[in-house]
Amino acid sequence: MAMPASEIENLIRAALPDADVQITDLAGDGDHYAAHVVSAAFAGKPRVAQHKMVYEALGGRMGGELHALQLTTAVPN
Amino acid sequence: MSDVNARIGEIVNKNDIVLFMKGTALFPQCGFSSRAIAILEHLGVPYETVDVLQDMEIRQGIKSYSDWPTIPQLYVKGEFVGGSDIMMEMYEAGELHQLITDSGIAAQS
Numbered sequence A: 001m002a003m004p005a006s007e008i009e010n011l012i013r014a015a016l017p018d019a020d021v022q023i024t025d026l027a028g029d030g031d032h033y034a035a036h037v038v039s040a041a042f043a044g045k046p047r048v049a050q051h052k053m054v055y056e057a058l059g060g061r062m063g064g065e066l067h068a069l070q071l072t073t074a075v076p077n
Numbered sequence B: 001m002s003d004v005n006a007r008i009g010e011i012v013n014k015n016d017i018v019l020f021m022k023g024t025a026l027f028p029q030c031g032f033s034s035r036a037i038a039i040l041e042h043l044g045v046p047y048e049t050v051d052v053l054q055d056m057e058i059r060q061g062i063k064s065y066s067d068w069p070t071i072p073q074l075y076v077k078g079e080f081v082g083g084s085d086i087m088m089e090m091y092e093a094g095e096l097h098q099l100i101t102d103s104g105i106a107a108q109s
Helices: A004-014 A046-057 B003-015 B031-043 B055-065 B082-093 B097-103
Strands: A020-026 A032-038 A066-076 B017-021 B048-051 B073-076 B079-082
Touching: A004 A020, A004 A046, A032 B017, A032 B031, A046 B017, A046 B082, A066 B073, A066 B082, B003 B055, B017 B031, B031 B097, B079 B082, B082 B097
Parallel strands: A032 A066, B017 B048
Antiparallel strands: A020 A032, B017 B073, B073 B079
């Protein structure tokens, strides 16, 4: 059930075009990732809402096809 | 579906701090759940846990209850706070401690 990092990045960018996305493959197995997403679209939104925007971008893969994605979000400085 | 929502509602309203997780506080079955427990232990606050692996209805139901796709999930005073990533961000920023204090929940002595 692995998913390439580039696919995760593309899905996030498709929903949040301005996003700076950094993906780290934590275990080197294409299944455990950390993603850091920086987007102006997060401005003024609580963390739960920011994370939900990224999960929505991933279109229901989170918790299924994509088991382990450590997510951090931020607004550009 | 509405039955499971009612069950979850009762659990989150009956317990000031409750973590829906995979496994138990002593034996978490997933790294994310383990991290969530570590944060709660660091905060030294009383909390309840629900092992979703023991209850398929809650395991599915909790995701629609909060509209959040993953487990663990933390609730404080009936409100969904976030998963383990948000818990970690809030913990590091001191916000989780603040939220719990503001909710009138005292740390265990």
